Amino acid sequence: MQSLRFTALEGLAGVDTTLPEHNGKITEVFGSNVFAGRIVREYLSDEAYKSLMNSIKNGTKLERKMAEQIASGMKAWAMKKGVTHYTHWFQPLTGTTAEKHDSFFTLKGDGTALETFDGDALVQQEPDASSFPNGGLRATFEARGYTAWDPSSPAFILEQGYGKTLCIPTIFVSYTGESLDYKAPLLKALVAIDKAAVDVCNYFDKNITKVTPTLGWEQEYFLVDENLANARPDLLMTGRTVVGHAPSKGQQLEDHYFGSIPERIYAYMRDFEEESYKLGIPLRTRHNEVAPSQFECAPIFEEVNIAVDHNSLLMDIMNKVAKRHKLKVLLHEKPFAGINGSGKHNNWSMATDTGVNLLAPGKTPKTNLMFLTFFVNTIKAVHDYADLLRAAIASASNDFRLGANEAPPAIISVFSGKYLYEVLQEVKSRVSNKFDEQDEAILKLDLHRHIPELMLDNTDRNRTSPFAFTGNKFEFRAVGSTANCASAMTVLNTIVAKTLTDFKVEVDGLIEKGEKKEIAIMQTLRKYIVDSEKILFEGDGYSDEWEKEAEKRGLQNIKTTPKALDAMVTPKAAQLYTETGVYTEKELHARHEILLEDYVKKVQIEARVIGDLATNTILPSAISYLNELISNIRGLKEIGLGDASYKAQTQIAAKISEHINVISENVQAMIEQRKVTNKLTDSRQKAIDYCEKIKPYFDVIRYHSDKLEFLVDDKKWALPKYRELLFLR
Numbered sequence: 001m002q003s004l005r006f007t008a009l010e011g012l013a014g015v016d017t018t019l020p021e022h023n024g025k026i027t028e029v030f031g032s033n034v035f036a037g038r039i040v041r042e043y044l045s046d047e048a049y050k051s052l053m054n055s056i057k058n059g060t061k062l063e064r065k066m067a068e069q070i071a072s073g074m075k076a077w078a079m080k081k082g083v084t085h086y087t088h089w090f091q092p093l094t095g096t097t098a099e100k101h102d103s104f105f106t107l108k109g110d111g112t113a114l115e116t117f118d119g120d121a122l123v124q125q126e127p128d129a130s131s132f133p134n135g136g137l138r139a140t141f142e143a144r145g146y147t148a149w150d151p152s153s154p155a156f157i158l159e160q161g162y163g164k165t166l167c168i169p170t171i172f173v174s175y176t177g178e179s180l181d182y183k184a185p186l187l188k189a190l191v192a193i194d195k196a197a198v199d200v201c202n203y204f205d206k207n208i209t210k211v212t213p214t215l216g217w218e219q220e221y222f223l224v225d226e227n228l229a230n231a232r233p234d235l236l237m238t239g240r241t242v243v244g245h246a247p248s249k250g251q252q253l254e255d256h257y258f259g260s261i262p263e264r265i266y267a268y269m270r271d272f273e274e275e276s277y278k279l280g281i282p283l284r285t286r287h288n289e290v291a292p293s294q295f296e297c298a299p300i301f302e303e304v305n306i307a308v309d310h311n312s313l314l315m316d317i318m319n320k321v322a323k324r325h326k327l328k329v330l331l332h333e334k335p336f337a338g339i340n341g342s343g344k345h346n347n348w349s350m351a352t353d354t355g356v357n358l359l360a361p362g363k364t365p366k367t368n369l370m371f372l373t374f375f376v377n378t379i380k381a382v383h384d385y386a387d388l389l390r391a392a393i394a395s396a397s398n399d400f401r402l403g404a405n406e407a408p409p410a411i412i413s414v415f416s417g418k419y420l421y422e423v424l425q426e427v428k429s430r431v432s433n434k435f436d437e438q439d440e441a442i443l444k445l446d447l448h449r450h451i452p453e454l455m456l457d458n459t460d461r462n463r464t465s466p467f468a469f470t471g472n473k474f475e476f477r478a479v480g481s482t483a484n485c486a487s488a489m490t491v492l493n494t495i496v497a498k499t500l501t502d503f504k505v506e507v508d509g510l511i512e513k514g515e516k517k518e519i520a521i522m523q524t525l526r527k528y529i530v531d532s533e534k535i536l537f538e539g540d541g542y543s544d545e546w547e548k549e550a551e552k553r554g555l556q557n558i559k560t561t562p563k564a565l566d567a568m569v570t571p572k573a574a575q576l577y578t579e580t581g582v583y584t585e586k587e588l589h590a591r592h593e594i595l596l597e598d599y600v601k602k603v604q605i606e607a608r609v610i611g612d613l614a615t616n617t618i619l620p621s622a623i624s625y626l627n628e629l630i631s632n633i634r635g636l637k638e639i640g641l642g643d644a645s646y647k648a649q650t651q652i653a654a655k656i657s658e659h660i661n662v663i664s665e666n667v668q669a670m671i672e673q674r675k676v677t678n679k680l681t682d683s684r685q686k687a688i689d690y691c692e693k694i695k696p697y698f699d700v701i702r703y704h705s706d707k708l709e710f711l712v713d714d715k716k717w718a719l720p721k722y723r724e725l726l727f728l729r
């Protein structure tokens with residue numbers, strides 16, 4: 001039987017690349033499936049509308065009567081659009097989104113069939129959902145988990161094939177109130193930063209009453225022909241290729257980056273964009289990324305909460321729409337060795353209700369001081385809690401990306417850009433104990449002269465930094481492409497909230513001692529700059545010198561997930577999270593446990609896939625070719641030719657045979673090691689064992705498999721090759 005590889009290759013020519021028919025104007029479809037804006041106004045009474053808006057703005061609880069009215073408005077809108085079912089839509093710690101559909105349809109006691117959706121169904125559900133990761137927070141026999149409506153993220157309609165479902169964004173918590181998802185802690189972090197940032201803003205402007213962090217993510221991904229992907233069990237099971245010889249041409253010519261978008265890919269992009277627009281996801285950019293077959297899309301920034309939901313939704317849509325185009329989208333951080341991986345850079349800032357971006361340099365000396373305050377506090381937060389940011393981006397898949405081919409290293413540092421670096425140095429050298437009002441006024445003016453030079457296109461970019469200032473926001477580049485942005489956003493907003501709170505205490509302390517407010521601020525900023533200087537790095541983050549320099553500075557460089565996660569369960573982390581109200585200690589430990597278990601499972605699956613592939617696919621291909629060589633050598637001998645005539649064949653046969661043996665021995669050894677490791681009961685130790693004792697086999701097996709791929713007759717190789725996966729579509 002012909003291998004799937006060749007069937008897939010033959011099928012490629014027949015792929016349809018025609019563009020789907022779409023409405024020309026984005027504004028005509030944008031948000032049409034979202035219960036927001038005009039639609040809410042239209043379907044709700046003034047009273048219900050006001051109370052919903054109030055709940056969104058101030059987080060106040062909705063009265064039951066209002067919830068009833070809102071549910072009825074939502075149902076009317078949804079049914080008009082042909083919706084039959086509703087679901088509480090949530091983001092459990094599995095990394096994907098979850099939904100369990102219920103129909104509006106009910107039978108009353110007297111047998112009347114009705115469509116209903118009441119306030120209770122909107123506000124809270126008990127989906128059971130006992131199989132989601134919970135880190136010991138729930139025993140299965142008391143598996144109650146609740147989903148609770150988050151009014152700050154609008155309801156939307158998911159269209160799928162024939163069906164339409166009303167989705168209510170919710171948080172997912174245990175019976176006793178512990179969070180079991182990505183969203184609940186995020187919302188708490190947003191409350192914490194709002195309070196802390198408003199307090200600090202009020203030093204400068206009393207009119208500011210709300211600060212909302214914003215997020216603009218960039219989603220990188222790969223696309224592979226679906227049939228080719230189906231012939232790669234590793235892609236299907238793990239999202240990455242565990243073997244594969246490097247193609248002769250990779251990304252070295254940089255001819256794919258920003259190149260013209262291939263027709264078939266363009267059709268796919270246009271299609272998932274259209275789906276996204278209907279759901280109010282404001283996608284703006286699309287382009288070819290650096291690696292062959294790698295692409296990127298990014299929306300206009302939004303409030304963090306909404307942006308997180310939109311990214312989770314988008315990943316789901318991208319997967320579904322890819323099927324229509326017979327493509328497979330790879331969101332994994334490192335689907336292919338030797339070329340770029342994929343990130344999900346998180347562009348983060350904070351906006352006030354007076355319309356000011358707190359990380360945009362101001363127009364006047366006074367607003368510049370406000371900018372500087374938030375800028376320095378963010379740097380201090382990253383400095384003090386770098387280990388938590390590292391933990392926030394840790395995953396089995398991101399471990400393959402960090403520090404490899406154009407991805408930031410595992411060392412957390414901040415890039416400020418030349419101008420702001422100078423500004424920080426200036427504050428450091430000029431603010432002293434004797435610093436008086438006059439000095440302050442002059443410094444402020446001097447800084448103001450400096451800062452306006454910082455036009456957006458004037459700031460230098462540093463792609464090698466994990467956390468870079470880019471003119472009016474910070475770009476957290478270390479976040480991986482499969483990640484739920486909520487992990488990074490929860491940590492970042494929490495640590496900045498905590499730093500701002502401490503900052504206020506220090507400044508108020510100085511004011512109480514009789515210092516003028518602005519001088520107190522400057523002095524505290526100076527202190528923060530000095531304290532956090534070692535986190536600032538303007539150079540090449542990819543270089544070996546930086547690793548050495550970072551070590552000298554005492555910065556952590558934890559390359560693997562199991563140990564990076566340790567930061568979550570230190571006394572310092574417990575204090576931070578309990579003080580800000582984001583996690584209880586119990587929740588932190590549960591989350592730590594869940595992440596370790598996730599790591600173990602992912603590496604375990606990879607180990608199994610590698611073992612299977614080696615035994616069932618790679619070795620048989622090699623042995624089959626080896627047999628051909630042997631009969632060839634035997635034949636040449638039989639017709640009386642001497643050693644010299646089959647020298648090459650003998651050499652190739654010897655090499656193949658050696659690779660076969662090494663692979664076979666290592667697969668066996670890996671299986672034996674797994675048996676030992678699986679017996680461990682401590683999750684951390686088990687994860688470390690998987691990382692340090694099992695993963696190293698992957699590299700050895702891969703090395704020898706890739707050598708075989710190079711030696712074995714192409715027709716006998718069953719797995720689609722890198723050149724096919726990356727260049728054929």
Ligand SMILES: NC(=O)CC[C@H](N)C(=O)O
Nearest residue numbers: 290340341342343406407
């Ligand atoms: N051009 C780029 O920004 C490359 C980013 C890179 N793909 C990453 O993993 O972060």
